[in-house]
Amino acid sequence: MKSFILMILLVLTTNSCKKQVSNQYDIDAVISKTESQLEHACKVVEANTKGKKILPRSIKGDNVIMVSSSDWTSGFFPGELWMMYDLTGHEKWKNKAIQYTKLLEKEQYNTGTHDVGFMMYCSYGHGYRTTGNPEYKKILIQTAKSLASRYNDTIKCIRSWDHTTNLYTYPVIIDNMMNMELLLWASKETGDNTFKEIALNHANTTITNHFRKDNSSYHVVDYSPETGEVIKKVTNQGYADESIWARGQAWGLYGFTVMYRETRDQKYLDQANKIAHVVLSYDKMPEDHIPYWDMHAPNIPDEPRDASAAAITASALYELSTHSKANKEVYKEAADKIIETLSTENYLIKVGDKQGFLLDHSTGNWPRNSELDVPIVYADYYFLEALKRKKELDKLK
Template sequence: MKNFFILLLSIVILYSCESKPDRKFNIEDVISKTETQLTYACNIIKANTSGTKVLPRSVEGDKLIMVPTSDWTSGFFPGSLWMMHDLTGDSKWKDKAIEYTHLLESQQYNTGTHDVGFMMYCSYGHGYKTTKNEKYKDILIQTAKSLASRYNDTIKCTRSWDHSTNLYTYPVIIDNMMNMELLLWASKATGDDTYKNIALNHADTTIKNHFRADNSSYHVVDYSPETGKVLQKITNQGYADNTAWARGQAWGLYGFTVMYRETGLKRYLEQAEKIAKVVISYPNLSDDKIPYWDMNAPKIPNEPRDASAAAITASALYELSGFSSHKETYLEFANQTLSTLVSDNYLNKVGTHHGFLLDHSTGNMPKNSEIDVPIVYADYYFLEALKRKKELHGK
């Protein structure tokens, strides 16, 4: 009996010492730290601006990677500045956000990428919500026209990539769900249901073809533009075609949550909840809730994490919790995730990493690109998650 109690005590001590995320943190302290780091980022970016390369994207080695406004990530830094204004109320962030947002003005006419939704709604969209500047509204409406030009009514989706024509005929990626918000906004702003109908058709086609029986999603579905027939289903940025590329699951979760918010259609809430169940229940997910770049990668736990997928997921779950009967489950998971992201393991020290907020994101592992580094969209969705958590506390 004595040995039994010694064994039991040992188990209790071992369990209590296991590393687990701290679910409580002072959100104002985190906001203050990120504000200081973003100030540092603005100085670094100004010093590294050269020619058309005017916006930060990531870090390679110890080098800051700057990109032109045509890069798909170009809207995230201006969006982060708008987000910091929301978090602090300080007008200096509004002024800085306006400065960087204006750099993207010409992209309203860019019909060569579906990512104008990311590029312009994260920047001008956020700016319009804040300022109600009519010029911003006109720019966003023109951007929606550019995005709508990529729609195929036979397939009932907007085309994603124009590149890699040797690999795809008409590729549609799960990421494209993130661009539907711009179209839904444009319908409300103009009274023209054309944009909304495109978004509805795209979302419905995505539900039909992108998801597996277990509700995880492929990255790319390739279609015939003449017949609408599915030609192939693959996972370009994941480990294999049948695996769960983490950021892809996060894009889907966020995108369908937005679809429900903007339409109130139950099928989109149900789809978001299905994806949430996948993300929350990954068999290989660690206690800190930060996913590996692909949740079926063969060398887990010795695979790179993706903090960007975690930030997108946390932000989406904070919003989804307001719509779903699974509110407490979603809030618990989002809080655990965010508490890890604000820890020293992920939140960069002020004055380091060229001003990026989060470390340990993975861009495109199969192409050996942006692996285990800071990436700008991770910062954007991290700030949005902080904002949503703060708003929930306020309520």
């Protein structure tokens, strides 16, 4: 691990020499800019709400793409509003957050997707931490029950998708690690260890089956629900089955960092450190630290970037820096460089442009030609979370 630290420091120092990033990063100015842009986003959303299409996801051409509460991305916009309230203390954001969080209430009963963790914990989870509203707690506990209903005790994992029966038997995706936080929270709040056992089993099975020898992650592992055996390990959104899909590595890094925070089990910290090693030592990482959508995509350096993968990674690294003493400075410095880059005009959208989204140049699903090199709501969510974490850590200096 010591050699890893020295290697990453060398990479960061070398890249800093190649492309200077200001030492006078003004986080308050960036927050002010994102606040103004989020005000614009609220106006856009209000103007484009039609029927069940009530929340923003991305853009296509000049048009905002609106989705229903059942879309997997539905919780991110309310989550942004809660975080903007945290960042500014302005009461209007709390009121807006309450308004848009309410729109997801019925999804607490949604048993058709693992994504209820994203949808509800990113919205109601923030809301409960901020307000202590007992109704929010009830909704979150019901959501955890809905999520837990997707668990298979033979496989010891939660099923990810139901809509891909033509491709998989029992698919589990690396993204699913992001939903364990809801279960661990529900276990603490209710005293029901079943939620925790499911989360632990899911994480342990993921460590066993999702990672290659170099600690990079497969996207999808397909299982037999009868025997629990692995049928195949493939990709759905990456370039190839054995390639490194950038956002998948970010999901894993974040998920196992949370697992360590909530359990203090060393194996989860070890896994998070291993994934961080992969992410920080990409041999084709661009100088600005924003990864290509897949690090084995065939036309690098002419491949789209994924700002969402960068934002998720930065947020995870900020937290991981508080748990990993040996790598604290390496992780913090790497996260700082990502956030500083995302705050430049190359990525941070000008106030009033692109329907109110914060970050440009994310890649949603390249193999299906969906959301390529555009703003996407979850990039904005994790960017704000990273800003919040950076601000908190900088205060501790």
